[in-house]
Amino acid sequence: MSNRLERIYGAVLLFIVAALVIASIFYGPQMWEVKALIGITLLALGLWFLWGMGEKGDD
């Protein structure tokens, strides 16, 4: 896997997990703050992965 592909793969994986965690708030509102925090952190990490790809110009 090239570096670029690895970053895209990692970001997509993080976005999917973030979406699932945030979606789980609708299954049960208990501890929604924790779920939101985990989801947002994962989203931010995914974006950082993609941003890093643009910055470094990896191929």
Added chain:
Amino acid sequence: MTVIDWLLVIVINLGIVLYGLFTFRGMKESFDWYLAAKSLPWWAIGLSAFATAVDSGDYVAVAGGAYRFGISQLSQWWLGIAAGWMVLSFFVIIPMYRSGVYTNAEWLEFRFGPAARVIAVLINLQSRTNVLGNIYFSMFLVLNLIGGVSSTWSWVLVVGVAATAVLYVVTGGLMSDVITNALQSIAMLVGAVVLWGAVWVNMGGWQGIHQKLEALNPEFSRRLLHVGGYSPAGVPPLLVVFGFVVVLIAYAVINQYEAIRFLGARSEWDFKMAAIVAALITAVCLWFNVTVGPLGKADFPDLKIVDQIYPLMVRKYLPPGLIGIVLAGLVAAGYSTFASIGIGISSLLVRDIYARFLVRRASDDHYTLVGRISVPFIIALGFAYVPFLGKAGMLAFYLRLAGAVVVPLMTVILMGVFTRVHRATGLIGLLVGLGYGISAILADFNHWPLPVWYTSTWWAYLWNILLPAGSMLLASKIIDRLRGPVTDEEIKGLIYRRRLEPEEDLRSIMGRRLKVLEGTWLQKTLQSAPQMPRYSFTIPASGIPWFRRPALWAWLYLVIAGWLLFVILW
């Protein structure tokens, strides 16, 4: 468990597995497959050492153990394993890394002869396949009790996880194992934090749990919430802590599946720094796992099967979504250890048994292929232990076996690294240690009328150090008198030295040290092993800055851990 929880478990773990499977496929030579071409950086080795050491059993069984023994177990994870990794990376691994061997058993033959090599392989094989059995059983409990999956389907899923772990190790070898471990370690840590946080808040923190345990039985809070609180009849608390510490120092020193990732480091500095990373992340993660035990005691005081406490706490305190996160961490913990045992034991079976005694002169490709083929068989062996687990708690079972077989091997390795004892003494030390250990287990199980200081697990750790070490020193003194002392040539490159030996010298000595290796694949790989640098970076003219000094971090860690254990939490 809801659909979303299952999706989280599958996406997180399958995502990591597929990454490992497709990213590291080009490992063709044995040097690449077994040792990742000695290219591993410190952070990956450290995270991997943690993920290798901490399996799903170390969530389930450790919580179960702490439910019975209390937080005395923290001494294992804060001090024992940290000291073990530090002894390994600062001392034990140095002669192995420099001499170009692939396994610690290989070094044992150079230092103590072929019998020591074979015994080390057998001990590693027994202890790691036993651990595999523990993990299978703990994963089964988790799926059965948290996931609500039927017994049959829980076992089918456990087999599925083991089989997929085999796939990425077979294709990518050590590199795939270490990098996936590093990713899995993040999932493991998040899982541990989430459960602990939820329980801690609900219980009202340390004060709340103290009050709840006091209300149940004042004895519980004294025994479970203090590191020095657990002491069986005839065993002082300090000896219990000593036993916990020794068993995990032994773990780090003898286990090839830990050593192999340190041997794959790109420099000596990297594997020393890795020990600090591993110690830190383990301390954090195991604080969460251990304290779940006493927290659970306050909620479920009368459990018959103590290993059920972790799954029960997950079900009681976590809502949908977070259950999936915790379960994903537990499954990741299982994956990481399956894979590490696969590559570690494979390296022993191929180099120390197959290539050493059975097929000596085949091609490099042949030995890599045999290594790949051996992995599924190793992983499958763990299922042989499953029927014996779950009766008296996994931790107690493991502690008993470890005391008998693992500690004597650690003692022999340490004697070989730090002293100039004769080559013939290794087997003597092992036989004395194993003889005592097995006799103590037999005496205990058959209720022979022997004193507690002979039969108790906790005393056994002490005797399993003193008896092998003493017998080796004594035997060495006798051989000194009969044949003269050990020469420098005999132990050159095999014992711990701060300074590097000249490369040509060492390669040539290692290549011709054992006549039996003449013309074999083992000899070729030893002679062609590259001499690695001490540092993976350029040292500034002003010297190495303080934050890049592993010894400083090691001391700082040990002092803080010791203060917390023996002053604050004692």
